[in-house]
Amino acid sequence: MTTGINQLSRTVYEVDVPAGKKRLQVTATKPAGINGQFKVYVRQGSAPEVPNAVECTADSSISLPAVCSIVNPVEGKAYVMVEGVTNVNTLSLRVDVLTK
Structure with missing residues (x-):
């Protein structure tokens, strides 16, 4: 999915x-050449409540792509x-639910 965020x-x-x-x-x-920074939070069961109630966090200022993985969801x-x-x-934004 492609989106923008303020x-x-x-x-x-x-x-x-x-x-x-x-x-x-x-x-x-x-995409290359697009400015801006974002964070991604993932939580199971209910929406993330930052900064504490998250299971995974990724920050675009640290690495791109920003990747969050939860093992055995x-x-x-x-x-x-x-x-x-x-x-x-x-x-x-891409979400994969993987078998391995």
């Missing part, structure tokens, strides 16, 4: 995690929150 805004996405999966992986990146809902540190016009 400074200090937060967008939450809900993800269904089937039983028996080995990894929930969220990958976020932006619980069946049910997981929530991905993207927070704009600065404005980002174009942001690509």
